[in-house]
Amino acid sequence: MMLLSRLKPFDEIRDHLKDFETLLLLACNGCGESFGNAEPECLKSIEAEIEKMGLDVADILTVDFLCEQLLVRHWLDHANCKENFDVILVVSCGIGVQVVSKESQQPTYPACDTITIGARLGQAWGRESCKECGQCILPQTGGVCPLTACSKGLLNGPCGGSQEGRCEVFPETRECGWHLIYKRLEAAGRKDLLVGRPLIKDFSLSEPPEELVSLRNEILAKGEETL
Amino acid sequence: MTIAELAKKKDFIVTAELTPPKGADYEDTLKKAQDMSGCVDAINVTDGQSALMRMGSLALCHLLRERDIDPVLQLTCRDRNRIALQSDLLNAFALGVRNVLCLTGDHVALGDHPEAKQVFDLDSVSLLWAVQKLNKGVDMQGNTLKGATDLCPGAVVNPNASPVEPQLLKMERKIEAGARFFQTQAVFEIFRLDPFVKTAREKNVPLLAGIMVLRTPAMARFVNRHVSGFQVPEDLMAELEASPDPTRTGVQIAARTINEAKGFCQGVHIMNAGKQGLVQQILAEGGITRAA
Numbered sequence: 249m250m251l252l253s254r255l256k257p258f259d260e261i262r263d264h265l266k267d268f269e270t271l272l273l274l275a276c277n278g279c280g281e282s283f284g285n286a287e288p289e290c291l292k293s294i295e296a297e298i299e300k301m302g303l304d305v306a307d308i309l310t311v312d313f314l315c316e317q318l319l320v321r322h323w324l325d326h327a328n329c330k331e332n333f334d335v336i337l338v339v340s341c342g343i344g345v346q347v348v349s350k351e352s353q354q355p356t357y358p359a360c361d362t363i364t365i366g367a368r369l370g371q372a373w374g375r376e377s378c379k380e381c382g383q384c385i386l387p388q389t390g391g392v393c394p395l396t397a398c399s400k401g402l403l404n405g406p407c408g409g410s411q412e413g414r415c416e417v418f419p420e421t422r423e424c425g426w427h428l429i430y431k432r433l434e435a436a437g438r439k440d441l442l443v444g445r446p447l448i449k450d451f452s453l454s455e456p457p458e459e460l461v462s463l464r465n466e467i468l469a470k471g472e473e474t475l
Numbered sequence: 476m477t478i479a480e481l482a483k484k485k486d487f488i489v490t491a492e493l494t495p496p497k498g499a500d501y502e503d504t505l506k507k508a509q510d511m512s513g514c515v516d517a518i519n520v521t522d523g524q525s526a527l528m529r530m531g532s533l534a535l536c537h538l539l540r541e542r543d544i545d546p547v548l549q550l551t552c553r554d555r556n557r558i559a560l561q562s563d564l565l566n567a568f569a570l571g572v573r574n575v576l577c578l579t580g581d582h583v584a585l586g587d588h589p590e591a592k593q594v595f596d597l598d599s600v601s602l603l604w605a606v607q608k609l610n611k612g613v614d615m616q617g618n619t620l621k622g623a624t625d626l627c628p629g630a631v632v633n634p635n636a637s638p639v640e641p642q643l644l645k646m647e648r649k650i651e652a653g654a655r656f657f658q659t660q661a662v663f664e665i666f667r668l669d670p671f672v673k674t675a676r677e678k679n680v681p682l683l684a685g686i687m688v689l690r691t692p693a694m695a696r697f698v699n700r701h702v703s704g705f706q707v708p709e710d711l712m713a714e715l716e717a718s719p720d721p722t723r724t725g726v727q728i729a730a731r732t733i734n735e736a737k738g739f740c741q742g743v744h745i746m747n748a749g750k751q752g753l754v755q756q757i758l759a760e761g762g763i764t765r766a767a
Contacts, residue, residue: 399582399584400553400579400582400593400595400598401595402579402595402598403598403601404598404599404600404601404645404648405600405641405642405644405645405648406636406641406642406645407579407703408631408632408633408636408642408660408703408704409581409582409633409703409704410636411635411636411637411706412637413638416582416585416703416704417582417584417585418584426641427638427641430638430640430641439644442641442644442645442648443644443647443648443651444648444651445604445651445652446598446600446601446603446604446648446652447601448557448597448601448604448615449596451596
């Protein structure tokens with residue numbers, strides 16, 4: 249269990265949430281607990297920052313393994329406040345954000361950048377959906393990651409090869425990732441995100457910073473002591 | 476002369492595509508280029524098209540320049556990271572190449588080295604943006620260059636895409652990133668160009684319609700299976716299959732499309748006409764006779 253993610257700067261989160269009023273804070277208590285982002289005190293501090301932005305926090309839910317799609321569906325179906333929020337902020341790795349995005353009606357944004365999934369992919373099944381790139385761009389791409397959903401990992405729109413929404417390389421088995429992104433952004437009224445300055449990845453961000461590596465080593469050392 | 480400069484001076488620009496050899500012997504390739512050079516304004520040299528490993532674009536562009544033929548360097552993001560791409564742009568400029576067609580590149584699974592690692596550090600849009608930076612005298616990271624480039628970046632759109640709107644949005648993004656001309660993927664039904672021509676006109680960027688020469692029914696079936704981005708329409712397939720002289724029919728189809736493109740686009744870009752003399756035939760049939 250070595251999933252390392254780090255909270256995005258609040259300036260970035262604020263930028264994505266500025267047009268919303270009421271927020272559901274949804275945190276993953278699966279692998280995420282290894283870095284403490286889903287700990288109650290961390291969620292409280294996120295809540296305080298959100299309220300400072302002028303948004304109401306309708307509820308805070310903590311779910312074990314947001315990568316488990318049926319579990320997420322169950323939680324969202326039974327969320328008491330499901331009519332009362334217009335945006336979801338997800339504290340998890342990129343997989344959790346994309347599962348919630350698939351299952352929710354509301355726009356879904358990541359609170360974290362995922363840096364490494366180290367040892368395992370939680371309960372996720374199916375195709376890889378998070379590259380742990382450390383620079384989560386799901387807010388700009390409708391909650392669908394182009395690095396994994398597009399067979400070329402393109403960041404700035406579809407290649408010329410997709411037809412009828414199918415990937416040109418694997419037409420039988422894959423939808424065109426950019427077609428999915430286009431549909432999501434069209435439904436959200438955010439096609440403006442498909443133009444403008446190109447997105448260019450900073451690959452240096454996918455290297456785990458030293459403090460996270462140290463934390464992992466501490467946890468491993470503790471584990472050895474208890475053996 | 477760059478494609479952007481040509482567009483200001485000429486009513487109708489003609490470019491044609493040249494594929495580098497699979498191997499070290501480039502004599503036949505150069506002969507094809509010299510044959511067609513009298514009737515085209517510039518020759519595009521492809522860069523590992525369909526992910527097939529071949530001689531690179533830059534070497535042939537240089538050989539064309541030595542023979543006073545204006546080349547268009549095709550540069551894809553599949554095989555190089557941003558350091559290599561910027562370096563190759565500087566290489567191209569040093570060798571006198573000015574036109575650069577910025578492409579993402581075909582997936583390795585489509586080519587003859589499916590086991591290769593594909594790069595895609597950048598894509599067509601960010602590559603255009605990189606050219607813009609080098610033209611301003613800085614690299615992508617903002618470091619000052621000793622001498623700026625003066626490259627003319629171009630881009631591709633696929634009018635056959637379905638749905639069409641994501642392609643149009645990407646076209647806008649490419650213009651914002653600095654595209655100064657467009658050459659389209661092969662188009663057989665000229666109406667498909669309508670929304671792209673509209674955008675090109677609004678933004679004042681020349682657009683050359685892609686013309687593909689279908690030489691035989693077997694070749695048309697082959698491109699349908701293996702070339703990304705379009706399908707030969709069924710009525711044209713039938714026309715080719717019924718023809719006693721399919722190459723002649725293919726030339727007529729291409730000439731017909733050129734005629735339809737006149738007065739609508741700033742020119743045409745002829746693809747897959749490798750067989751000697753074919754480009755000349757198509758242009759003569761399409762009513763374009765001139766020396767470059």
